[in-house]
Amino acid sequence: MTQTQALRLGVNIDHVATLRNARGGDLPDPVRAAALAAQCGADGITAHLREDRRHIRDGDIERLAREIDLPLNMEMAATEEMRDIALKHRPNACCLVPESREEVTTEGGLNVVGEAAALGEIIAPLKAQNVRISLFIDPEPDQIAASAALGADIVELHTGTYCHAHADEDTQRVQAEIARLQAAAISAAQAGLEVHAGHGLCFETVGAVAAMPEIVELNIGHFLIGASVFSGMPEAIAEMRRCMQAGRSAIGGRS
Ligand code: PXP
Numbered sequence: 001m002t003q004t005q006a007l008r009l010g011v012n013i014d015h016v017a018t019l020r021n022a023r024g025g026d027l028p029d030p031v032r033a034a035a036l037a038a039q040c041g042a043d044g045i046t047a048h049l050r051e052d053r054r055h056i057r058d059g060d061i062e063r064l065a066r067e068i069d070l071p072l073n074m075e076m077a078a079t080e081e082m083r084d085i086a087l088k089h090r091p092n093a094c095c096l097v098p099e100s101r102e103e104v105t106t107e108g109g110l111n112v113v114g115e116a117a118a119l120g121e122i123i124a125p126l127k128a129q130n131v132r133i134s135l136f137i138d139p140e141p142d143q144i145a146a147s148a149a150l151g152a153d154i155v156e157l158h159t160g161t162y163c164h165a166h167a168d169e170d171t172q173r174v175q176a177e178i179a180r181l182q183a184a185a186i187s188a189a190q191a192g193l194e195v196h197a198g199h200g201l202c203f204e205t206v207g208a209v210a211a212m213p214e215i216v217e218l219n220i221g222h223f224l225i226g227a228s229v230f231s232g233m234p235e236a237i238a239e240m241r242r243c244m245q246a247g248r249s250a251i252g253g254r255s
Pocket of ligand 1: 012014048075095097136156197198199200201219220221222223
């Protein structure tokens with residue numbers, strides 16, 4: 001039996017920036033939140049520089065890359081503008097996501113199957129600078145195969161549909177989504193991809209995802225920043241870790 005790998009927690013600080021931008025000034029500072037998350041044992045920081053700059057700003061990416069001593073996972077659309085910004089700051093990883101101005105948050109995974117050529121042009125120069133490439137995809141076999149064929153290092157599996165089913169208290173859909181995520185995690189790992197997951201996770205939903213041994217990193221933002229308002233970030237991160245650990249311990253023999 002192989003050893004189950006540790007499960008890393010990437011803290012997404014976008015919504016500290018959302019709060020800052022509500023008043024247009026400099027506070028609260030998302031980079032300070034990243035520093036605090038680092039002190040509290042986060043394994044990485046995630047920030048999404050959106051085309052419309054609704055939360056993270058260019059200066060935040062620059063400061064995160066310069067000031068924070070943790071791997072930076074820069075989420076971005078696969079555009080030339082974002083590619084050039086990433087090449088300037090060279091984050092540990094770029095997580096490519098689909099983006100549309102109308103959406104409230106990232107709504108679905110990338111269409112790697114349909115957009116392989118365009119994605120390849122964004123990916124190549126980043127890989128040449130040793131930036132790891134993560135593709136945010138729905139847990140679908142064809143998207144996994146296309147991601148591997150494109151030379152991605154990582155796939156991040158979209159957990160949003162699972163989390164919506166949980167919020168709707170639809171047990172059948174929850175079970176179906178967990179099975180879909182688990183099958184995707186297995187096939188991604190078999191294809192040689194590092195497997196991450198995220199979107200919409202909370203204390204209640206994280207355990208079932210943490211129980212998938214192929215998944216080695218979770219990226220969590222909105223819920224965690226919201227919980228921090230009530231308990232403080234150290235306690236919110238500690239509680240998320242406890243929930244992750246509880247799920248991970250349940251792996252038992254299947255590792
Ligand atoms: N992973 C990706 C690729 C995302 O786009 C997001 C949302 O920015 C997250 C993880 C985190 O999702 P949430 O903020 O719902 O925890």
